Amino acid sequence: MTSDHKRDMLKLLTRFYRDERAATSVEYALIGVVMAVMLIVALPPIRDQLTSLISQVTSAFQVALG
16 A cells, blocks of 8 residues: 555545534434333333334335335
């Protein structure tokens, strides 16, 4: 790898590290996933209903996306 490639790669990694635009979206998605898992684990009486609902939503997305 030449020094130009190394410099370009370093610039790319530095720019990627400093870019925070997508970080908030990722954080909210992770919070949502953690909350969903906590609900499924913490609420055994409705676990089957939640699992069924999630399966139905997944199936609907699969049908809609073709």
